[in-house]
Amino acid sequence: MISRDLTFIVGGARSGKSAYAERLAAGSGLPVTYIATAAVPAGAHADAEFATRIGHHRARRPGHWGLVEAPLDLAEALDAAAQPDHCVLIDCLTLWLANLLCPPDSESPRPDWRARLDAFAAACERARGIVLVVSNEIGMGVVPMGAATRLYVDELGRLNQRIAALADRATLVAAGLPLVLKAPHQASRS
Template sequence: MTPRDLTFVLGGARSGKSVHAERLADSSTLPVTYIATARVSDDVEFSARIAHHRERRPAHWALHEAGVDLAGAVAQVDAPGHCILIDCLTLWLANLLCPAEGEAVSLDRYHAQVTALEAAFVDAHSKLIVVSNEIGLGVVPLGAATRLYVDELGRLNQRIAALSTQATMMVAGLPLALKTAGAA
């Protein structure tokens, strides 16, 4: 059995986490599939952000746009000798906790999706690079929905960090090693 190879890259907005993750994927010399979790909308500014990410990625990387079934997306593209870059858990969580078109938020559905994602990561044969935001460093947010989001992202990040073989915190474009391969 191949040991799990999961690198977790965290950071704040504009910390350099996506660029760092892309460099890690590129330097792996493996075929790369980029799993995008952003929900495309009519938001002009957000669409520009997505376009910037697309332009920066190598053209030969495969792209898979995941919906809320991120575990299914990972399982679909997983293969030995392959690298999967997921950018990012933050937007995936927003899609689950802030569903489109007025769907009701289901914490049971969210917890089932997280459990399935953990299982997909444990079972994966690919090198995994997972990006997420660290948003819990500030004050406690106003509003129950925002507090729920911040709390659940913190819990999700902890769960993925526990599974990771390496974890890096990006600050001002600088990678800070939080966990290195072989460390518990």
Template sequence: MTAPDLTFVLGGARSGKSRHAEQLAQARASQLALPVTYIATARDAGDAEFAARIAHHRARRPAQWGLVEADLDLAGVIAGTADGRACVLVDCLTLWLANVLCPADGKPNDDGAARMDALEAALAQAKGPIIVVSNEIGLGVVPMGAITRRYVDELGRLNQRVAALAREVTLMVAGLPMAIKSGRTGDPTGGRAA
């Protein structure tokens, strides 16, 4: 089995990771004459600040990009969209994992490990270019509270799994991309910062 054409973009809050990933998707799609399909994982949190964040992301995306909203079944959405007929951008694993571990209905969800396994399998089988965004939240202190520690640990493990599959891994710091893993020749952005 060939390795997926997977690019993984990590960073902290307001590091520029989404903008960089969007630029990579636009460049890669143009290079391959493909449309872009954007997979959004945010769910409506019911507050004005988060709604403004979602609106900001929507306004920044080109109107011609396709949009698919994924809640818990991100693996199924990837399997249905990453078929080689589009450049797929998933933004982001951080919010998806929050949806999995802390569902909106407040009922405990015990299928997180199975969902992460399914996501890893879907990414491994993806056809065509796929760019995945996630937060790197494990650089600070160990959080207080068991639920928060579990979330930080699970996201760290998930990020490791995705990075192992990826040809390219970029860490965004203060709007600047730092190549962590590079396996592609002919970077369509020319290595320029986002």
């Protein structure tokens, strides 16, 4: 029986972080549940390029993996999927936070966004089995000029730090190459 084994995987856009996480999930030898956080716009708001990106992820995933779409209720999805002798791959926190802070039907963040972040961190702490969490590192550039963009960049940075601190392992992926930031023996030093 596996107690919680949380790995945080971070990198830039098209860095190879999702493919790396998928290799870890496949290599676990356990049943896998993939939790997708993207909210696919429909109708007039449809984005063909974004739909193509999602299609690329779908095509790369093995057909026998379970799939849960959780654009908002990530804590609940993790609670339901995380169990001993199981692997959960969450891809990704970046899109999930965008769904909370930039809902398509509002100019303002969802009023419960902070509570949802807290609920997700708590779900990560109580999760059992292997949990792989993917996110983007977007804070390595200049400070954004717009208030909404600054809020998003700041909150993603805080969320990434929070989940990395909870994680047993953290890996930065750049140019398809994983760089270990935190290993199990380092976990207690965080």
